[in-house]
Amino acid sequence: MSSAAELDTVLAAGGPGLAAGLRRTEERLAGAAANHGEVLAGHAGGTLAAGGKRLRPLLLLVCAGQEDPGDDVVAGAAAVELLHTATLVHDDVLDGAPLRRGRTTVFAAAGRDAAVAAGDLMFARAFAELAATGCAPAIAALSEASSALAAGELAQRADAWSPSVTVARYLERCRLKTGSLFAAASRLGALLVGRRADVASVLGDFGLRIGLAFQILDDVLDVSGPADRTGKRRGTDLLDGTVTLPLILARERDAELASLDLRADVRDAAQAEAACERVAATGALDEARATALGHVESAKAALAGVELAAAQRRTLAAIADGVVARYA
């Protein structure tokens, strides 16, 4: 969903209500960081303003399906993006990352202390936004997702450089780290407009599968490149020791890859590039892509069981296709 063309397709399907909702979400995000001390507001505001795909607010707005999104829905859209951004800011602290979304990270600009505090503030503001709606099931859904994000982050770091990460373990990590918040965003959209719990649950399942597909395809892209499209060098996951689906599948097919010690053998860009080539040569990328596409298809199929407005159904399908198109 990073390219303008894919977003345009979704916005066209969603109509003026969706565009207005996204605009108001931006305004709300800009306001959320203010009033908590100038320094903190600067760090948090700058990070939020740096943007991103706003996929989670988009899912929430479409699942809410209002022609003129109400304040509660916009608050929810801001809340999911605040939570997402909070985790990114903390991830950057742990990674010591200098850049994110093409901008200097809070960590790099202001140091570890400011970045941990700015992330904590964004966590707090996420719940403050949602608390303003008075919708307790929505708050419960966000806090569950927030727990899952923390667990996912830790699981990923626990698995770093491991030679024995299974496909099941990898998928569970994707669920925790990415799927849970996509699911929560979709559920929140339904809950905040008072839809029945079973409808919220189906939409949550849609979001979960889209999130899994998104994460898998993102991991494929890290191996496949090209760098001029992804904005980062190939194999950054391998250099970080992050074991993703392409490598797991490739290890099953190539004994030499199976015995590769990431920590010892993949230490610079050239070695990472070579490892990516070798993973690609096994056909693992196609298999990983197929897994992701399977999740997208099952996401779309899940929608058949729920009553939705025609425009809403069309827009959700456009989001699902957009996730795939991004990586086509």
Place this chain on the structure above:
Amino acid sequence: MSSAAELDTVLAAGGPGLAAGLRRTEERLAGAAANHGEVLAGHAGGTLAAGGKRLRPLLLLVCAGQEDPGDDVVAGAAAVELLHTATLVHDDVLDGAPLRRGRTTVFAAAGRDAAVAAGDLMFARAFAELAATGCAPAIAALSEASSALAAGELAQRADAWSPSVTVARYLERCRLKTGSLFAAASRLGALLVGRRADVASVLGDFGLRIGLAFQILDDVLDVSGPADRTGKRRGTDLLDGTVTLPLILARERDAELASLDLRADVRDAAQAEAACERVAATGALDEARATALGHVESAKAALAGVELAAAQRRTLAAIADGVVARYA
């Protein structure tokens, strides 16, 4: 409130309902960390089990004033302690602290990554506990406090080693860092049993002032010692560059202290000890204590304007006196 005698006085005033509430809060805290991955549960559970004064749950339970605390109130008590502990875990990351409450910190035991994630999990669980109550004003109060804690943490670090921190700035930091969560705990107690907003507000004001007194007296103790009572060496704040009320007041009275450069001149335990002696010699400790006692008195006075059960009023007074007694 660290000594058994002071807690006994409060528990005697609070009766069996308070003791039962605290017991059930412990059980709830033990459960809150579970079910989020073994590793994370280990870090979070260990930190929570390490205990602490449980002052915030205590305030909440007393302000709720139930003879048999309901699930919502116990959930709130667990929530405020989870939030408090989350901030301690993150503080330890920033300080690189090896010990907390006499135990190895998550940071020291498992590293920065695990500690940031464990703190994030505790943030998430705090809101999950409160979301289960369905009480939106309570969730709003907790998220406001959570924002204040982040802002306070950052303000303290921004002020580190500063020669120009004013009393007003220091008190604002105390409000953000300590008062806000004491206030939220007290308000939550009232809100979770359905008391009127004005009653919640008066109790919140009581909590705020108790929190201010608590923080000021804690800062006095860091200078006054003795170490065998506080469990840490005198002058740790000075060594950290944390400018607190005793030093601010002493600088006004002693030109040599006013020109002391903490970063250059207070770098080891002996220099910290000497600086503490010099601060004490100005009479600044007595003035700081008097400021704290003023807040305790105004906290107690605030209670006059609100309808409370006799036992509840007695217990709140015992908590206020306990904060003072701890430092007598």
